[in-house]
Amino acid sequence: MSYDIQNFAKEVLERSYQVPVVVDFWAEWCAPCRMLSPVLEQLAARASGEWSLAKVNTEQHPQVAAEYGIQSIPNVKLFVDGEVVNEFVGALPEEAIGRWLKDALPSPLRHQLQQAQELLVQDRFPEAQQLLEEVLEQEPDNDQAAILLATSLLFSEHLKAAGFAEKIMPASDYFSTAEAVQTLSQLLDLREHPENLPDGTVKERYLAAIERLHERDFDAALSQFIELLGIARSYHNDGARKACVAIFNFLGNDHEISQKHRRDFSSALYA
Numbered sequence: 001m002s003y004d005i006q007n008f009a010k011e012v013l014e015r016s017y018q019v020p021v022v023v024d025f026w027a028e029w030c031a032p033c034r035m036l037s038p039v040l041e042q043l044a045a046r047a048s049g050e051w052s053l054a055k056v057n058t059e060q061h062p063q064v065a066a067e068y069g070i071q072s073i074p075n076v077k078l079f080v081d082g083e084v085v086n087e088f089v090g091a092l093p094e095e096a097i098g099r100w101l102k103d104a105l106p107s108p109l110r111h112q113l114q115q116a117q118e119l120l121v122q123d124r125f126p127e128a129q130q131l132l133e134e135v136l137e138q139e140p141d142n143d144q145a146a147i148l149l150a151t152s153l154l155f156s157e158h159l160k161a162a163g164f165a166e167k168i169m170p171a172s173d174y175f176s177t178a179e180a181v182q183t184l185s186q187l188l189d190l191r192e193h194p195e196n197l198p199d200g201t202v203k204e205r206y207l208a209a210i211e212r213l214h215e216r217d218f219d220a221a222l223s224q225f226i227e228l229l230g231i232a233r234s235y236h237n238d239g240a241r242k243a244c245v246a247i248f249n250f251l252g253n254d255h256e257i258s259q260k261h262r263r264d265f266s267s268a269l270y271a
Contacts, residue, residue, distance in 0.1 A: 022076060023076065030073050051101070107139060128148070151181060158189060180246040218251060221247060222261040
């Protein structure tokens with residue numbers, strides 16, 4: 001089977017919207033290229049359509065090589081949705097390339113994940129949750145699906161949300177959000193079981209902040225938790241500080257509400 005391309009735009013860029021494309025930039029005179037090419041071809045033959053291989057001879061396609069900054073070969077780039085998402089240079093052994101592919105290749109269910117995200121933006125939670133659960137049935141270790149499901153369930157089924165979040169390990173890119181979901185779930189549980197909070201002069205104010213959280217009024221919730229941080233930091237085992245950190249991580253540091261309250265939080269924290 002020939003993997004040499006004739007039309008880069010069609011055979012790589014357009015093709016990468018349907019399936020990830022691994023592109024091997026090579027040349028006839030390159031000895032390491034001749035070592036690497038058969039390894040890639042064997043892996044492609046065993047990939048069962050999960051990804052496809054395209055070979056670009058840099059002498060026959062110098063403009064393509066220049067456009068993608070090829071300075072040394074072999075150079076292998078992974079294209080997804082028309083963009084380079086990962087790469088390596090040099091003739092790696094088959095085992096190392098296999099590890100690279102495992103880490104670099106997107107989930108074959110990425111289009112379902114994108115559709116679920118679009119549904120969540122439209123507040124169509126039941127439809128999105130069904131899609132995400134279907135993804136997790138096929139890929140139980142898909143952290144992106146797990147965190148999307150956890151965040152979408154947090155304010156309707158907080159214990160179920162925490163269950164999805166706790167499966168996400170510290171090495172994951174989604175771990176800080178997963179920790180936030182678990183902390184916020186514990187706070188929402190206190191709304192249903194206020195007897196589990198210690199008695200004190202600030203208990204009602206703490207519950208009021210939790211109520212604002214339940215209403216998804218993050219602005220008001222942060223304001224109230226920051227006030228509590230200033231007057232009763234030790235209450236509920238440093239609960240106000242933990243609540244603020246969890247909300248920041250849940251929203252993301254770039255969210256306008258996070259940016260609005262970050263300075264006041266720092267001032268209260270170090271007062």
